[in-house]
Amino acid sequence: MNKKILNFIKKKNKSKIISLTAYSKNIASIIDKHCDLVLVGDSLGSVLYSFSSTKKVTLDMMIEHSKSVRMGVKKSLMVVDMPHNTYRNSKEALSNAKKIISKTKCDAIKLEGGKKVIQIIKTLIKNKIPVMGHLGVLPQSATNFKFKGKETAERKIILRDSKLLEDAGVFSMVLECVESSLAKEITKTVKVPTIGIGASVHCDGQVLVTDDLIGLNKIKARFVKRYSNIEKQINDAALKFKKDVIRSKFPTKKHSY
Ligand code: KIV
Numbered sequence: 001m002n003k004k005i006l007n008f009i010k011k012k013n014k015s016k017i018i019s020l021t022a023y024s025k026n027i028a029s030i031i032d033k034h035c036d037l038v039l040v041g042d043s044l045g046s047v048l049y050s051f052s053s054t055k056k057v058t059l060d061m062m063i064e065h066s067k068s069v070r071m072g073v074k075k076s077l078m079v080v081d082m083p084h085n086t087y088r089n090s091k092e093a094l095s096n097a098k099k100i101i102s103k104t105k106c107d108a109i110k111l112e113g114g115k116k117v118i119q120i121i122k123t124l125i126k127n128k129i130p131v132m133g134h135l136g137v138l139p140q141s142a143t144n145f146k147f148k149g150k151e152t153a154e155r156k157i158i159l160r161d162s163k164l165l166e167d168a169g170v171f172s173m174v175l176e177c178v179e180s181s182l183a184k185e186i187t188k189t190v191k192v193p194t195i196g197i198g199a200s201v202h203c204d205g206q207v208l209v210t211d212d213l214i215g216l217n218k219i220k221a222r223f224v225k226r227y228s229n230i231e232k233q234i235n236d237a238a239l240k241f242k243k244d245v246i247r248s249k250f251p252t253k254k255h256s257y
Contacts, residue, residue, distance in 0.1 A: 017205025114161025
């Protein structure tokens with residue numbers, strides 16, 4: 001495991017881990033200063049392209065956005081989501097993960113699932129590709145977005161999967177919409193950091209979609225907290241520009257050649 005990844009793991013039980021998503025350079029360079037991990041999430045499918053699910057996101061889309069993000073991320077760990085249908089078997093996963101890493105220079109990839117993807121994860125790690133796991137709600141295969149871990153049987157599967165992921169060698173795992181006491185138990189059980197989204201304060205860190213955080217994306221999910229209203233600021237700026245142009249107040253001599 002490389003030093004950057006090891007330092008990330010060492011944060012467990014020492015300091016809370018901060019993670020946000022970025023899909024482009026400008027946002028990445030702002031959030032990088034405050035993050036430990038910047039995720040190029042396949043949530044970009046719904047957030048930027050209005051896809052009904054992340055299933056339609058392609059490898060090329062992830063690579064192009066990640067190349068942009070790479071220019072903005074200087075200090076955080078940069079992780080890229082492997083999109084749907086790009087890791088159906090070990091051979092396909094290895095070839096696509098290598099492509100993502102060589103073209104984007106990211107530090108690691110993330111993929112969704114537990115027992116089903118364990119062999120794939122082992123193959124990637126054997127080939128020196130750092131992997132982040134993702135359990136709970138799995139948007140690439142979800143039929144509903146209800147939180148996970150209410151029923152005993154489901155809890156057992158998620159807990160088992162968290163141990164399988166750890167044993168396979170993931171350096172961290174996202175817990176998405178996992179019931180609080182289960183997220184707490186997983187966080188206590190595994191030695192690698194858990195990063196929660198809708199999975200309680202008990203996780204080692206938290207991740208949010210930046211567009212949700214800043215009020216650019218309109219989803220109403222329980223796990224979202226809006227920290228600013230960028231939509232209003234962009235709207236106000238565009239309106240002021242419009243008024244200035246209509247009144248011939250812009251451009252002035254200062255802004256002309
Ligand atoms: O795609 C994404 O942005 C994610 C986070 C919500 C964890 O997977």
